Amino acid sequence: MIRLVDVTKVFKTKDAVITAADKVNLTIEDGEIFGIIGFSGAGKSTLVRCMNLLERPSSGEVYLDDIQLTKAGHKKLLEARRNMGMIFQQFNLLEQRNVIDNICYPLEISGVGKKEAIQRAKELLKLVELEDKQKVYPSQLSGGQKQRVAIARALATNPKVLLCDEATSALDPLTTKNILELLKHINKKLGVTIVVITHELKVVEQICDRVAVMSQGRIEEQGRVDEIFLNPKSQTARKLVLPGGTDPINAPTRDYLRIVFDGQSSFEPVFANIIIKLGIKLNILGANTEDIGGKAYGQLLIERPKDNDVIKIKEYLESINITVEEMIIDKEQPA
Amino acid sequence: MYDKIIGLLISGTGETFYMVVVSTLISYILGIPLGIVVYVTDKNGISKNSFVNKIVGLVINLVRSIPFLILLVAILPFTRAIVGTTIGSSATIVPLVVAATPFVARMVEASLKEVDHGVVEAAQAMGSTNLQIICKVLVPEARPSLLVGMTIAFTTILGYSAMAGFVGGGGLGAIAVNYGYYRYQTGVMLTTVAMLVIIVQIFQEGGLILASKIDKRIKR
Numbered sequence: 001m002i003r004l005v006d007v008t009k010v011f012k013t014k015d016a017v018i019t020a021a022d023k024v025n026l027t028i029e030d031g032e033i034f035g036i037i038g039f040s041g042a043g044k045s046t047l048v049r050c051m052n053l054l055e056r057p058s059s060g061e062v063y064l065d066d067i068q069l070t071k072a073g074h075k076k077l078l079e080a081r082r083n084m085g086m087i088f089q090q091f092n093l094l095e096q097r098n099v100i101d102n103i104c105y106p107l108e109i110s111g112v113g114k115k116e117a118i119q120r121a122k123e124l125l126k127l128v129e130l131e132d133k134q135k136v137y138p139s140q141l142s143g144g145q146k147q148r149v150a151i152a153r154a155l156a157t158n159p160k161v162l163l164c165d166e167a168t169s170a171l172d173p174l175t176t177k178n179i180l181e182l183l184k185h186i187n188k189k190l191g192v193t194i195v196v197i198t199h200e201l202k203v204v205e206q207i208c209d210r211v212a213v214m215s216q217g218r219i220e221e222q223g224r225v226d227e228i229f230l231n232p233k234s235q236t237a238r239k240l241v242l243p244g245g246t247d248p249i250n251a252p253t254r255d256y257l258r259i260v261f262d263g264q265s266s267f268e269p270v271f272a273n274i275i276i277k278l279g280i281k282l283n284i285l286g287a288n289t290e291d292i293g294g295k296a297y298g299q300l301l302i303e304r305p306k307d308n309d310v311i312k313i314k315e316y317l318e319s320i321n322i323t324v325e326e327m328i329i330d331k332e333q334p335a
Numbered sequence: 336m337y338d339k340i341i342g343l344l345i346s347g348t349g350e351t352f353y354m355v356v357v358s359t360l361i362s363y364i365l366g367i368p369l370g371i372v373v374y375v376t377d378k379n380g381i382s383k384n385s386f387v388n389k390i391v392g393l394v395i396n397l398v399r400s401i402p403f404l405i406l407l408v409a410i411l412p413f414t415r416a417i418v419g420t421t422i423g424s425s426a427t428i429v430p431l432v433v434a435a436t437p438f439v440a441r442m443v444e445a446s447l448k449e450v451d452h453g454v455v456e457a458a459q460a461m462g463s464t465n466l467q468i469i470c471k472v473l474v475p476e477a478r479p480s481l482l483v484g485m486t487i488a489f490t491t492i493l494g495y496s497a498m499a500g501f502v503g504g505g506g507l508g509a510i511a512v513n514y515g516y517y518r519y520q521t522g523v524m525l526t527t528v529a530m531l532v533i534i535v536q537i538f539q540e541g542g543l544i545l546a547s548k549i550d551k552r553i554k555r
Binding site for chain 1: 460
């Protein structure tokens with residue numbers, strides 16, 4: 001369990017004071033995959049670095065289980081860090097060491113014998129499916145393979161926690177998906193608690209149990225991923241969840257209904273049913289849906305029809321447990 | 336006559352080698368720790384200490400700003416105290432080391448700065464001590480760059496050693512001064528220059544080839 005209590009981190013530069021984390025309170029439970037999402041500069045990376053004290057908080061307390069890291073001595077802190085693996089956007093492998101020696105590094109520094117270390121490294125290479133790359137140097141690997149090595153390295157000391165700082169942001173969509181699947185597998189198989197820092201909603205959607213939405217150093221809201229996805233309350237969450245939220249050009253300029261699919265059966269022709277059964281003509285403004293294992297995820301934006309049609313649509317969708325939300329565009333202040 | 340000159344050149348080359356190689360080695364033995372200290376105590380370093388950083392930096396800059404020929408003369412008493420004499424090849428090693436060590440320290444610092452900060456951060460996240468980061472991450476990761484720096488240092492020290500010929504140092508520099516300059520034997524002068532050029536070429540190329548050979552970042 002990781003617990004942050006009133007964690008604040010202030011950076012002072014010559015002519016500005018930047019508050020990268022502002023009284024953040026978070027509890028990450030054992031065995032869960034916890035996401036921290038936000039736009040660039042929200043303070044996510046600083047926050048995750050406060051968890052293993054790569055950045056020492058200006059004030060506040062950081063706990064790993066019962067140990068208060070912010071008060072722990074140097075030795076105790078190093079020990080705690082060996083219990084928390086970390087992976088990075090830029091992989092950060094040792095370029096002059098081959099794959100197996102990279103994985104052996106954390107074992108080497110914690111005094112594990114060479115034979116035992118190599119044995120352990122081989123097990124991990126099997127886990128990340130890179131058994132044939134033992135003697136290869138990082139420069140000869142692809143991005144996805146590098147991240148797999150980094151994951152194996154981070155897991156070498158059997159940590160309880162794995163911190164992922166934008167771990168998939170430098171990877172293409174397919175590789176991202178594979179790495180996320182690997183992380184999920186590790187979480188299930190080894191019970192490792194995973195903290196994921198990302199600016200991509202799809203990362204959170206794919207693997208996280210709970211998520212915190214961060215902006216300007218503050219946690220704007222947190223909760224279960226499906227809840228936040230269905231009903232984003234904070235401005236940042238809405239921007240992230242609503243299609244076009246990150247790109248104002250795509251946001252509808254007329255009033256619309258937002259229909260959210262959150263794991264309902266994708267076999268149900270919901271949209272056709274509205275048109276045929278209810279006899280309402282619909283105009284699609286935007287859509288972003290995905291079929292994951294026969295379940296529909298995503299959302300559909302349709303132009304708001306007449307008032308009595310809206311009521312009918314709402315009734316129908318609620319009867320099949322699909323969330324619908326009316327969005328009235330403020331003409332004075334375009335979203 | 337020619338036999339004598341050739342014999343002289345051969346022994347001169349030997350002496351130059353001896354001075355430069357030994358000076359380079361000692362400068363590195365002293366310069367690597369010094370460079371590491373400057374690097375790790377920097378304001379972005381892993382063991383920030385601005386007091387130590389400022390003092391060591393100041394000493395390095397101070398020694399580096401003294402022209403070699405002046406330094407050579409200025410530390411003659413120091414040289415005599417260590418070697419017992421101020422002339423000959425062994426005596427030249429002392430000022431060479433004094434002049435080269437700060438230079439080497441800066442070269443080492445520059446090489447260490449090339450190591451990606453992210454790698455250091457990863458090592459910290461894994462619970463490495465600072466000593467482990469220095470010995471197992473910084474120095475090994477900077478190895479190819481350190482080697483390239485060494486070839487540059489070698490060339491610089493070779494140049495200094497030739498200058499020492501003016502004030503009683505040994506080697507090719509002394510031959511060039513004594514025969515080429517004072518006795519107007521231009522042929523001897525040109526031959527020593529040619530020898531120096533060849534030595535520089537061998538070490539420069541050899542160093543670069545070795546550096547690229549041990550560098551695992553380059554795809555083969």
